[in-house]
Every structure is written in structure tokens, then in C-alpha cells.
Amino acid sequence: MDVEASVEPVWEVLREVERRPEWAPTVTSVRRLDDGPLAVGSRVRVAQPRIAPTEYVVTEHA
Template sequence: MEWSASVPISAPPEVVWAVMAEVEAWPEWTASVRSIVRVDPGPLHVGQRLRISQPRFPTTVWTLTELVERSVFVWVAGGPGARTTARHELEPSGAGTLVTLRLTQQGPLGLLVGALSSKVTKRYLELESTGLKRRSEERAAGVGERG
């Protein structure tokens, strides 16, 4: 089961990437995330674990499995019978960036959870994409820059 949302952002990829890579700040720009804590310290890196708390879902530890600077990162969570993969992809588009967010549920339990949470998942992808757009465009314009 898979969901995705794409959004054009009027900001260069390096700005959008900087916003996305500040994972602890996500709750400032999307209501789909309460908190993100790096279990393993340091900048984003393959193998890094992050504890993510979201409304309506249990707090979950995700593992970063793929990382291409200013282009893509993928994190995965799950256990026996369920695997959730979240892909965050950026590509230059004209003077801005096209971002695609994709969430995939696999495994027998994953498919069941996906079916039961489909409406919430779609809403969260919408919140994340519109929040990322707003924050990135503000950052590109120099509004509300982090110190």
C-alpha cells in the first residue's frame, strides 16, 4: 500500500534540504509531527535512528536507510509482519524544487495498518508537504531564519 504527495516549492534545493535536515524542527512547520529526537547523534547519516512521535500513532524509532545529500533520504520502521518506508525526494525544477513524499506499508500487518490509517496518512502527507513548502519559501525569502 502506498501514498504520495508532491509539491512545487519556490526555493532552491539546498534551502529545502536544509529545512528537511533540521528534523528536530519539523513540529514547528507540520502538525503531523509532535517530536523527532535523534537516538544516534550527529547529522543525518545512513544507519542513524530517530524517535518520531506523531498524533494518533505510537512513538516509533525509524532508521535512516538511504541518504543522498540535497536529493533524497529514506527512513524505515517496523518489525515482524509490518514495514513502513518513508521516502523524501527533492529534484530541481526550474528556479525551485519539486518535493515528493512517499509512504509505503508492507507486510500483512503493515497492509492492515495502512488500510485502517489511510485517511490519516493522506492528511499527514498533505500537512508535511504544505508545511515544508511554506517553511522553505520563507527561508528562501529570509523570513524567520534560524540563528
């Protein structure tokens, strides 16, 4: 997908992972499993139809 925007506003949207279901139709919910800003080591649980909930860990962060 191409987005005609600078990095800063795009990152503002993407780092709010709990809002992913608003723009990703394959995601029904995202729940942070820790507090604080999104960073290396942050964990989230993602739910999608017909797929078991999956835990994701941030391994790299720009």
C-alpha cells in the same frame, strides 16, 4: 507540495529533523537517537497524536 527554492536551502530545513513539528502539524515531536550529522543509519523517534512513537532509520541519503 511544490517549493520554489533550490535544493540547498530546502535540504537545510529538512535535515534538521528535530524541527519537523514546526512545519508538519501531524508530528508532535522528533528526537534523534544518535549523534552527528544525519546520515545512513541515523535513527529518530517520531511522536504523533493517536499513534505509538515510531523509530525511523535513514536508509538512503543523497
